[in-house]
Amino acid sequence: MIEVRWHGRGGQGAVTAAEILAHAAINEGKYAQAFPSFGPERRGAPVVAFNRFDDKPIWIRSDVYEPDVVVVLDPTLLKNVNVTEGLKSDGIIILNTSKKPFEAKERYGFKFKMATVNAMRIALDVIGIPVVNTAMLGAFLKATGILKLDSVLEAVKERFKGKAGEKNVEAVTHAYKETVLVG
Amino acid sequence: MAKRIALECSHAISLAVKLANVDVIAAYPITPQTHIVERLSEYVADGELDAEYINVESEHSAMSACIGASAVGARCFTATAGQGLALMHEMLFIAAGNRLPIVMAVANRCLSPNLSIWGDQSDMMASKDCGWIQMYGENAQEVFDLTLQAFRIAEDERVLLPVAVNFDGFYVTHVIESLTVLEQEEVNRFLPPRRKAKYTLHPDNPTTWGPIGLPDIQTELKYQLEKAIQNSKKVIKEVWREYGEISGRYYDVFEPYRLEDAEVAILMMGGHCGTARIAVDRLREKGLKVGLIKLRLFRPFPFEELVEATKHLKALAVVDKAFSPGGFGGPIFSEVRSAFYDLDVKPRIVGFIAGLGGRDIRVDEFMGLAEKVLRGEKIEKNYVFLQVRE
Numbered sequence: 001m002i003e004v005r006w007h008g009r010g011g012q013g014a015v016t017a018a019e020i021l022a023h024a025a026i027n028e029g030k031y032a033q034a035f036p037s038f039g040p041e042r043r044g045a046p047v048v049a050f051n052r053f054d055d056k057p058i059w060i061r062s063d064v065y066e067p068d069v070v071v072v073l074d075p076t077l078l079k080n081v082n083v084t085e086g087l088k089s090d091g092i093i094i095l096n097t098s099k100k101p102f103e104a105k106e107r108y109g110f111k112f113k114m115a116t117v118n119a120m121r122i123a124l125d126v127i128g129i130p131v132v133n134t135a136m137l138g139a140f141l142k143a144t145g146i147l148k149l150d151s152v153l154e155a156v157k158e159r160f161k162g163k164a165g166e167k168n169v170e171a172v173t174h175a176y177k178e179t180v181l182v183g
Numbered sequence: 184m185a186k187r188i189a190l191e192c193s194h195a196i197s198l199a200v201k202l203a204n205v206d207v208i209a210a211y212p213i214t215p216q217t218h219i220v221e222r223l224s225e226y227v228a229d230g231e232l233d234a235e236y237i238n239v240e241s242e243h244s245a246m247s248a249c250i251g252a253s254a255v256g257a258r259c260f261t262a263t264a265g266q267g268l269a270l271m272h273e274m275l276f277i278a279a280g281n282r283l284p285i286v287m288a289v290a291n292r293c294l295s296p297n298l299s300i301w302g303d304q305s306d307m308m309a310s311k312d313c314g315w316i317q318m319y320g321e322n323a324q325e326v327f328d329l330t331l332q333a334f335r336i337a338e339d340e341r342v343l344l345p346v347a348v349n350f351d352g353f354y355v356t357h358v359i360e361s362l363t364v365l366e367q368e369e370v371n372r373f374l375p376p377r378r379k380a381k382y383t384l385h386p387d388n389p390t391t392w393g394p395i396g397l398p399d400i401q402t403e404l405k406y407q408l409e410k411a412i413q414n415s416k417k418v419i420k421e422v423w424r425e426y427g428e429i430s431g432r433y434y435d436v437f438e439p440y441r442l443e444d445a446e447v448a449i450l451m452m453g454g455h456c457g458t459a460r461i462a463v464d465r466l467r468e469k470g471l472k473v474g475l476i477k478l479r480l481f482r483p484f485p486f487e488e489l490v491e492a493t494k495h496l497k498a499l500a501v502v503d504k505a506f507s508p509g510g511f512g513g514p515i516f517s518e519v520r521s522a523f524y525d526l527d528v529k530p531r532i533v534g535f536i537a538g539l540g541g542r543d544i545r546v547d548e549f550m551g552l553a554e555k556v557l558r559g560e561k562i563e564k565n566y567v568f569l570q571v572r573e
Binding site: 029058 | 189301321322353355361454460461
């Protein structure tokens with residue numbers, strides 16, 4: 001089982017991103033869960049969402065304490081949230097940052113595998129608003145490889161209809177190409 | 184086999200209600216229930232469900248509207264949680280006493296104070312004596328199935344009682360996961376339109392419902408309700424069997440897991456049973472004989488079935504997500520202790536109160552409590568608050 005924790009701020013779409021992944025995984029025939037961190041939802045406040053993926057039914061119904069993957073939508077969270085808490089030693093952190101991967105790794109002192117992408121730039125260029133969740137889906141796919149790009153794009157189109165769907169699909173594919181993984 | 188689809192558990196209930204082709208929905212939004220009725224209002228607005236959606240000003244009114252509509256023969260649904268259920272409390276008794284087959288989903292939520300939107304089972308447990316059939320579901324699949332079954336059970340002429348389908352706030356309500364659903368034709372065969380009951384309010388045939396109950400009749404009325412809900416168990420099992428035949432998913436009053444050779448079993452209701460199952464597997468890997476009983480039917484309480492299935496155990500660890508202040512532990516604990524009182528040889532029955540106000544119950548906590556009971560550790564008064572910081 002792969003367990004994922006999403007860190008974002010209210011309004012950035014962490015919960016939506018987790019939901020899209022669960023839909024994509026289930027459409028692929030996998031088992032999955034997506035759920036929010038159950039707090040009062042306020043715009044701008046730190047929020048957490050979770051995913052679980054497996055090839056067999058998932059029974060556990062508890063928060064994720066030892067994630068395999070952590071996705072950080074907003075680099076400013078690193079100042080006051082311990083985003084790597086419980087992250088498995090062979091786990092991976094996926095970060096939205098304008099820094100180069102090695103630079104970011106050194107700056108934040110992470111000992112984990114790390115993937116970076118400038119999701120904010122992609123979101124502004126492609127969608128035109130500073131909502132990075134779909135770009136981070138592309139980064140997640142590139143970094144983990146646990147789901148197919150096509151099934152995630154389908155789930156994105158299902159979630160965002162029409163023009164918004166096209167733009168978000170582009171954000172995912174852009175980020176997928178640009179994401180860099182460092183050991 | 185039908186394809187698994189992804190749905191939020193709340194929306195699994197909305198879909199079941201749509202497939203049940205209800206006539207009237209009266210509801211007031213409250214976290215963590217809101218998603219159920221939000222989706223239903225969309226179905227109605229989009230013309231996918233031909234029902235009367237009544238936006239009421241409170242939960243008290245929601246139940247009142249359902250009572251009126253059910254009395255004229257409509258198939259009715261509402262949903263609520265926590266404070267909303269508390270505000271409805273008075274009308275719950277009216278629905279049951281007048282034998283109205285209303286179906287309600289309860290997204291179990293902690294009662295204030297302090298203000299808590301998070302889950303536990305204290306809301307329904309504070310209304311456990313309202314005369315409703317009460318079931319608890321663990322996941323999207325189960326709440327979907329229970330909701331469809333609830334209409335059949337409630338409307339059966341041998342039952343005619345309201346049914347509450349309970350599921351944990353957030354830990355179940357807000358989780359997106361997979362389930363298989365029934366096709367409309369399958370549902371139509373399983374759940375035809377509501378049949379006209381013998382007593383139905385109609386202007387052509389005026390009757391009086393719930394007038395003053397003088398002392399010389401009230402005892403008999405209450406006794407009838409007791410008989411009705413006790414007798415419903417037979418019908419509930421019958422409906423579950425039939426549902427199993429069409430869906431492949433067979434339900435019973437509780438669900439045992441690795442129980443046959445167990446020495447100790449955890450017993451609880453709702454979503455956390457899934458986590459307890461993982462704890463059981465890990466304890467088994469350590470060679471410890473632990474099992475699980477997921478209790479599904481709380482009212483009518485399956486006393487005989489439970490005793491029969493668990494009397495071989497050395498101990499039962501009952502986990503309640505509610506308690507009765509000043510009373511004897513949690514409500515499930517009390518029922519289970521009562522169930523075993525007349526037996527000469529019986530398992531030790533220990534109560535754990537946990538998961539209050541949305542606190543997670545982790546796998547290691549389930550393992551810890553089971554090991555405590557397995558070791559025969561002394562627990563004063565036989566029940567304890569598991570997670571409290573003193």
